[in-house]
Amino acid sequence: MTMSSELGVSEARECLASIIDQVRVDHQPIYLSRRGRRVAAVVAADDLDRILALAEDMTDIREAERVHEEMTLTGRTPVPWDEVKADLGLE
Numbered sequence: 001m002t003m004s005s006e007l008g009v010s011e012a013r014e015c016l017a018s019i020i021d022q023v024r025v026d027h028q029p030i031y032l033s034r035r036g037r038r039v040a041a042v043v044a045a046d047d048l049d050r051i052l053a054l055a056e057d058m059t060d061i062r063e064a065e066r067v068h069e070e071m072t073l074t075g076r077t078p079v080p081w082d083e084v085k086a087d088l089g090l091e
Contacts, residue, residue: 006031009039023047 009032012019019030019042029041043051071078085091 005029006033006038008032009034012042 005028007019007030012030012032023030023042024044027044027047029043029047031038032040032042070076082091
């Protein structure tokens with residue numbers, strides 16, 4: 001049973017098991033709406049895990065870009081990894 005990509009909350013309540021099966025197979029979210037406004041989405045857990053990992057990676061990339069830009073503007077140079085390890089007593 002293929003259902004719409006958007007359902008009312010009341011309708012979704014009646015066929016939750018089918019919604020879960022569909023998002024696991026299709027890897028497409030099904031949005032839940034209330035009074036015509038999207039209020040939630042059902043996504044496969046594995047898909048959500050990948051999305052969250054990608055978001056975390058993007059946060060790290062943006063932070064690295066910010067630090068690189070700051071270092072370029074200030075003329076600072078990175079501390080070599082061997083020096084960091086020695087300072088932290090990791091060697």
